[in-house]
Amino acid sequence: MTIVLNRIDDRLIHGQVVVGWGQPLDVKFIVLVDDAVAESDWEQELYRMGVPPEMEVRFHSAEGAVAHLDGYRTEARPGILVTGDIATMRYLVQHGGVRDVNIGGIHHRAGRTQHLRYVFLTPEEQAALRDLAAHGAVVTAQDVPAARAVPLEELLTVREDA
Amino acid sequence: MRELLPISLLGGILGLDVVTFPQSMISRPLVAGTVAGAFVGDATTGVLVGATLELIALATLPFGASRYPEWGSSAVVGGAIAAALHTGRAGALTIGVLAALATAWVSGWSLVKLRQWNAWLARRKRPALDAGARGTVIGLQLAGLTADFVRAALLTAIAYGLLFPVAHATVGVWSFGDHVSRAVVVTISGAVAAAAAWTIFHSARHARWYFAAGLAGGLLLLFAR
Amino acid sequence: MSVAAAPRAAPVPSPAPRLSPWTWVTIFTRMLAVQGSWNYETLIGNGIGFCVEPALRALPGGVHGDAFKAAMVRESTYFNAHPYLAAVAVGALARAELSGVPAERIERFRIALCGPLGSVGDQLVWAGWLPFCSLVSLVAFGLGARPLVVVLTFLALYNAGHLALRAWGLHVGWTRGLGVASALGNPVFRRGPAHVARAAAAAAGFAIPLTAARVVDGSASLLALVLGSLGVVAVLLVRLHGRVEGWKLSLVLIALFALISVAR
Numbered sequence: 021m022t023i024v025l026n027r028i029d030d031r032l033i034h035g036q037v038v039v040g041w042g043q044p045l046d047v048k049f050i051v052l053v054d055d056a057v058a059e060s061d062w063e064q065e066l067y068r069m070g071v072p073p074e075m076e077v078r079f080h081s082a083e084g085a086v087a088h089l090d091g092y093r094t095e096a097r098p099g100i101l102v103t104g105d106i107a108t109m110r111y112l113v114q115h116g117g118v119r120d121v122n123i124g125g126i127h128h129r130a131g132r133t134q135h136l137r138y139v140f141l142t143p144e145e146q147a148a149l150r151d152l153a154a155h156g157a158v159v160t161a162q163d164v165p166a167a168r169a170v171p172l173e174e175l176l177t178v179r180e181d182a
Numbered sequence: 183m184r185e186l187l188p189i190s191l192l193g194g195i196l197g198l199d200v201v202t203f204p205q206s207m208i209s210r211p212l213v214a215g216t217v218a219g220a221f222v223g224d225a226t227t228g229v230l231v232g233a234t235l236e237l238i239a240l241a242t243l244p245f246g247a248s249r250y251p252e253w254g255s256s257a258v259v260g261g262a263i264a265a266a267l268h269t270g271r272a273g274a275l276t277i278g279v280l281a282a283l284a285t286a287w288v289s290g291w292s293l294v295k296l297r298q299w300n301a302w303l304a305r306r307k308r309p310a311l312d313a314g315a316r317g318t319v320i321g322l323q324l325a326g327l328t329a330d331f332v333r334a335a336l337l338t339a340i341a342y343g344l345l346f347p348v349a350h351a352t353v354g355v356w357s358f359g360d361h362v363s364r365a366v367v368v369t370i371s372g373a374v375a376a377a378a379a380w381t382i383f384h385s386a387r388h389a390r391w392y393f394a395a396g397l398a399g400g401l402l403l404l405f406a407r
Numbered sequence: 408m409s410v411a412a413a414p415r416a417a418p419v420p421s422p423a424p425r426l427s428p429w430t431w432v433t434i435f436t437r438m439l440a441v442q443g444s445w446n447y448e449t450l451i452g453n454g455i456g457f458c459v460e461p462a463l464r465a466l467p468g469g470v471h472g473d474a475f476k477a478a479m480v481r482e483s484t485y486f487n488a489h490p491y492l493a494a495v496a497v498g499a500l501a502r503a504e505l506s507g508v509p510a511e512r513i514e515r516f517r518i519a520l521c522g523p524l525g526s527v528g529d530q531l532v533w534a535g536w537l538p539f540c541s542l543v544s545l546v547a548f549g550l551g552a553r554p555l556v557v558v559l560t561f562l563a564l565y566n567a568g569h570l571a572l573r574a575w576g577l578h579v580g581w582t583r584g585l586g587v588a589s590a591l592g593n594p595v596f597r598r599g600p601a602h603v604a605r606a607a608a609a610a611a612g613f614a615i616p617l618t619a620a621r622v623v624d625g626s627a628s629l630l631a632l633v634l635g636s637l638g639v640v641a642v643l644l645v646r647l648h649g650r651v652e653g654w655k656l657s658l659v660l661i662a663l664f665a666l667i668s669v670a671r
Contacts (some may be wrong), residue, residue: 033526035243035245035526036529038530039243039526039533040243040248044649062588066522067522067523069527069588069592069597073597074387123413128448137249137297139445167249197548201442203439203443205569206569208539208588210539212545213561213562216554216558225555227549229558233557234619235620239655240538240653241653273665273668280662282454283658283661284662286658287655297447300444303653304444304448312480313480314475315479316479319456319483322457355669361626363550363631364622365625365629366481367622367664368618368622368641368662369640370660373637373640376638376640376641376651377654380641380645382538383604383611385604387605388605393611394606395612395635396612397612400615404617404620
């Protein structure tokens, strides 16, 4: 097994990740890549509390994660990699060889427009997603396993009223 | 159709429980189906529909923004239809469960629409929210609660009003026997429940042995009776 | 990449102000409607503001003061958590606001709390306590209990846990304030979901054949056929790794069966 899901989700570790994906895929570890959380002990403690004791959480900054990604890909157990934003994932695609990107949740903020129930993007974020694809990553949006995986081009075309 | 108004109000209250208030799970199919059956005068049929739907509902994990069926009003529709048709008639249980599932499809969609409406309302009130107006925060909450009740009650009324005549006609030309019909429905719902139980619980250490022990106990009890 | 906008040191609890019993009753009652205006932009953010509001009235200047209005704006923005464990956030945020914790620290704490409260609640309640109570009630059903007994078994058992969790959350959030992370290390949250999962797995093994038997109400051979077929279909569903929604599959298969029954 390897990292079975590379997810962008601004909630980082939460129910959809731990239970929604974690249980059917039998996930044993989560790699949380976020520069701010990597420097904050109390936030790491909070996120550790959010997973079952038998599930491991490893924290890295974007730069720090690159050195470990090959190791995670050869792990015998399945794992999930989570970033809180597109920029961090773009760094991992460019420098860490990430090839499949799942958009699991980018929520409303001023300047973002809604594309799916759980995806709101600024024009700059749309461009960043296209850049991921240009670097060879297959980008889809899918909140939970039973939902349809929406391809990037469709995601960027569709507009929903919130 | 005298029962349409009370059934709709019941659907409104139990539909409200799913997400907005008070989430005490009076909206679970086991409860909603039974209470709806009792409203129509046949709680026994209601609990049969409720239990069958409860097996299916075990697979539904209502995570935040994900889309899922709204079981409260849909189980009311299914329980009431099956109870009104009477359990002794072949196909009544099957049709009740089918009506509930069809309603659940629409009710899940209606929840999405309600959430979009809540967002639209909040956007309109943005200047007041940005000024810290408590009345606006409270007003949005009350508007959402009211809209959800109206949504669920209307959905129940429309689904029951439309589906009951269809169900009545369908049961009239139902060709399979009662036991076979029930067997098919419970095979499907039981399989969904067993798969859900595995998916949800298998990662807990030794859970499969607990399941096996429970299964052995259940089967022993069945064949001892 | 994300930017660290606030101090990263561990939050320190400050002395707790006092709130009247009536305020607590109001907050608890409002907690039952925390998802009342759930939407895809702020999720339960407005609900958090709605629940914290009675406590914020104690800020200097009351409901017309600048402190109250600024806190209402902060507390009504985007938030996401399990609705029962949102009580932890409501208690902790009320405490932080009344203790005069700097706004940027409250905002950072609010963001950090979302994921863990959602994750812990989903594991313990949606994927644990709820299916467990549901399966225990199905066992009662399968054993031939009357409808009222089945319903009351479920509601009493489930709501004992539900209401206790909300009350505990509010209490622990208020007493620990921004240091509430340690409360999530409570064995109920760390080990509880696994224990509940094992109990629920046993209940599932018990409940499914018993429920099938009561619903079918037919011969032993028909029941054996049902249980055998059920097992085969369940294995196929498991192998799909959650990619098919059970209720949709049920809808399609039962609709097909109904069509065949009517058409033949």
